[in-house]
Amino acid sequence: MADTFRSHQTMSRTSENGNIVLVGFMGAGKSTVGAELARLGGLRLIDLDHLIVSRQGCSIREIFKQDGEEAFRDYEALALERLAGLSRAVIATGGGIVGRPGNWLAMRRLGPVVYLRADWDTLCRRIGDDPDRPLADRRSGVEKLRRLWEKRVPLYEQADLVVDSTQGTPAQVAALILERLKQEGRYAG
Numbered sequence: 001m002a003d004t005f006r007s008h009q010t011m012s013r014t015s016e017n018g019n020i021v022l023v024g025f026m027g028a029g030k031s032t033v034g035a036e037l038a039r040l041g042g043l044r045l046i047d048l049d050h051l052i053v054s055r056q057g058c059s060i061r062e063i064f065k066q067d068g069e070e071a072f073r074d075y076e077a078l079a080l081e082r083l084a085g086l087s088r089a090v091i092a093t094g095g096g097i098v099g100r101p102g103n104w105l106a107m108r109r110l111g112p113v114v115y116l117r118a119d120w121d122t123l124c125r126r127i128g129d130d131p132d133r134p135l136a137d138r139r140s141g142v143e144k145l146r147r148l149w150e151k152r153v154p155l156y157e158q159a160d161l162v163v164d165s166t167q168g169t170p171a172q173v174a175a176l177i178l179e180r181l182k183q184e185g186r187y188a189g
């Protein structure tokens with residue numbers, strides 16, 4: 001599995017707060033791998049979408065329908081900003097977090113950003129027809145979703161560490177992330 005990793009050239013800073021930020025498209029495994037990372041690393045798991053839903057008091061689908069996507073992006077950016085000062089946590093973000101440059105600043109301040117990469121067919125199979133993923137609504141067409149993924153891939157690739165999430169179980173992927181971050185001096189354990 002050695003070739004499933006590619007570290008970004010900027011992997012040089014040491015993480016002082018023990019956080020790990022996960023990014024990737026819908027279906028990349030951010031929540032499942034995040035749960036394993038939290039378990040293995042003795043960290044808290046923070047799911048940004050869950051924070052938005054509890055703060056707004058309604059589902060993501062309802063937020064998109066009532067307030068629109070831009071408002072959702074504002075709530076998302078705000079939820080991320082509110083995590084400033086956090087320590088020893090895995091932060092599972094929503095697939096669209098990478099779209100705003102300000103979110104990158106906030107994520108990098110929290111800790112190393114890890115991209116969970118998966119091929120299109122795997123993502124498509126995992127996403128299915130999830131009613132709480134408004135952007136993955138099959139009625140809008142799978143081609144539209146694929147274009148969104150293609151547009152985002154170069155953004156995800158800006159992460160500090162890129163990990164293939166299709167190789168091995170979520171626990172194995174999580175263990176390899178921790179190992180790699182420790183090697184790079186980005187996670188003290």
Ligand code: S3P
Binds near residue numbers: 025
């Ligand atoms: C989104 C992904 C979702 C959620 C929202 C928008 C996106 O999170 O934030 O539906 O733009 O890709 P997951 O990636 O956890 O499904």
